[in-house]
Amino acid sequence: MRMRNLMTLALAACAIGLAAARAAEDNQAFEKIERGRYLAVLGDCVGCHTAPGGKPFAGGAALETPFGALVGPNITPDVATGIGAWSESDLWRAMHEGIARTGARLYPAMPYPAYTKVTREDVSAIWAYLRTLEPVHNEVQPNQLTFPFNVRRPATSTWDLINFKPGVFQSDPAKSDVWNRGAYLVEGLGHCGTCHTPKNITGGDRGGEALQGALLQDWYAPDLTADPRMGIGSWSTEDIVRYLKTGANSFDIASGPMAEAVENSTSHMTDADLLAIATYLKDGAPRSANTAIALAHDDTRMVAGKAIYEDRCAACHISSGAGVPTLFPRLAQAPLVQSTDPTSLIRVVLIGSRAAATSAAPTAPAMPSFGWTLSDTEIADVLTYVRNTWGNAASAVQSTDVTTLRGRVSR
């Protein structure tokens, strides 16, 4: 009995403390909360902070890095397992400086090198929104890295000295408002570079190579520069908007991690924001020294690849490589097909892949697995053919690359 009374007292004190902390908050600030909700969509917070089939924002999605797994923590207002004990300043510090409430450095799987560009006002709105979520009690162990990477990072880290420059986005007065909005979204909340910018040996962005394409979780996130062959140079602004809005356009269909990004984030963006993103991306400088010469059509790998293509692939992707818009991706002159790194191509042939489903394009067609019916050499040959015909030009795919990836993705 006495014990219970003590408990009650303690709980009451706790409640008073929380009430005091929240005194400054206006929890019916509809405009701010609604704006925060939209900003959380722009940032795709739910992507990392929700387990498959789990409650939104309650944590649990694992990000596989070369150093081990990092799991998105619970960011619902649960005091014990979420961020219920945090203040708005704590969130600002996490997003702007990459430092947790405990004072420890976050791992850059939390894309603070991008989120640092988000304005204080926007972080404040996101905070207001997160406070309205149902507190979910869900213990998450975010750090599942292997030794020595799992050792808690000091507040001053060498990694940040090399790779991180804090600072809110500064608009370029020489550019339009639309361009600047696009830059703010792409470089900030949208954190496109987290996947699409090549990384240095420590996992930080390589300088001067923004959005030129990178490998992550055995997917190759393609080049988003205006490069006419490997980037989005041949896509119009409308093509980019349509892709982000629906997951598909007449060139390509989102698959893999981008399918998630489309489903969780870009398909819910306003048309104005999508146009801003497209405007900014179209203005990006194409990568330099971009030449490749197609393999000769009588190369033995090309001959073998053509036979396999006609037999196994042409029914959907068409003999001309034209595909079927919004259903079967176009292969002829397709940027991803000609990427320097063929990992995504090998992967989808090996284990298949399902396209994004959105309200505007709900079909979600899927590529079946060919890993059980084609050998490593056959997969290498057919991809070499696809990468070097219909005007495409790219390096040949090596069967050893297929063997290696098969070992990884078939685990």
Add this chain to the structure above:
Amino acid sequence: MMARKLPATDVVIVGLGWTGSIMAHELTGAGLNVVAIERGPWRDTATDFPTTYAPDELRYRIRHDLFLRPEQLTMTFRNNANQTALPIRSWGSFMPPNGVGGGGVHWNAETWRFLPSDFELRTHLVQRYGEKFLPEDMTIQDWGITYDDLEPHYDKFEYLCGTSGKAGNIKGRIQAGGNPFEGARSREYPTPPQKQPYGPTLFAQAAQEMGYKPFPQPSGNLSQAYTNPLGVTLGPCTYCGFCEWFGCGNYSKASPQTTILPALIRRPNFEARTQCEVLKINLDKSGKRATGVTYVDTSGNEWEQPADLVLLCAFQLFNVHLLLLSGIGKPYDPRAGDGVIGRNYSYQVTSSVDAFFDDKIFNPFIASGSIGMCIDEFNGDNFDHGPLGFVGGGYMGAVQTNGRPIQTARTPKATPRWGAEWKKAVAKSYLSSYEAVTHGGCNSYRDAYFDLDPTYTDRLGRKLMRVTFDFHENELKMSTYLTDRLAEVVQKMGPRQLEKHPRSGHYDVTVYQTTHTCGGAIMGVEPRTSALNRYLQSWDVANLFVMGATAFPQNPGYNPTDTVGALAYWAADAIVNHYLKSPGPLVQI
């Protein structure tokens, strides 16, 4: 065992095939919570019939991989009431579907509308030929709806599917190249006809020379890519010839998977429970109101799903079986000629003409379940039956559905059944022979019906359904006449040898003919002779609707799916716009 009771829902749907998917989409669209209960597994194109192994004749055609296993549920069969019915232990004449998508997964996708006169058959025939012209035991009747009632719903189903064809009649104007006998359409088909191979092209030339009006068969295997009003995209058919018995791995064949389900599964007010078999429809004490359904899962647990509205959307045979097991409506008694559940079972009367050529190569493997050139001069009542002594008819034509390796082994008569000579004949005939077909209707008769079998039960102790059916003289005469007309056209194609195979003798349940089983709980104008009113609503239980070919009073000379889809949209429209506003009988008697 007591069934565990689940929270109530607005609508429970039994069976997630074509009609279940259509009803679920329309009713979730109207804001209702819908639970669909499906006996078979979930089925998805790339996962369950990918191009890498879907074209497997042994697995799917010979071993029936996609179909219901008779061990789970079957029916007994006999030709007439003097025989003892025995259980069907391996499917033959028809193929009961199972799993999400139902028959829409494995159909050939022949997408025909019925003729306007088909819907008012008895009235039409009596007016033209007199009451005495019809056999005394023929129980054909009017549907209670007209072609014009159904036209907008045919249109909706075809635009859902992206059907490839050429209209023959748009708003009363006859269109060159289409079927001039069809009812008026409000607009052209959504996509142009599929390409025609050599055989159908030759057939059309021959038919044209004889004064007929050949036209491309309407096809649910698409001639080109198509995005339907739900935003779902289908791809162009590749003419691989693995349609009927198979799922399409190319997203080219209209099915619930390729037209509705991607949009439906996004809706939060829709839920599907697969691998769950509905045992019966539950009624309240008055017996006038359905309270939901009871189903069993694969662990043998029984569940009760209460609902305000019950939609029976299973395959035709199982709809009738569930009505009989649930005690809904008066079972049909063939001796007294009264009762409605089980009444008017009808089927399809098909026939063929085989032609063997010396100088022609047909490449039968360039195929689609519904390419072909057809004529409709001998369908329904498009021709004068007065001097012929029968009623009914069918379309006929060169329909190139497949050239699959195991079963395409056509040989001329007098060829040995095995050995070197047989092999030689198969090799010679594979490319150079051709089979043309007739697709005749089947009228309904007093002695063709369903009831519960007195002897055999399923694994759960439920009585199996008993099928009593045989062909009648009227249909056999019709088949002979149609086959003769077809042979005249085929003869003009110039074969060395021609063989006619009209339907004859007793109905054989072991030999595949079609899966167009119809009737058993038919729609009509009054409860004495029909189980359902014109909106497919049970006369006896107003919150129960029964979809599918179950409602056909008799079967016209076409494939049923287009009409099955149109009737579902027609019923959905009545539920959303009338029933929900005032739940109760939609037709007062």
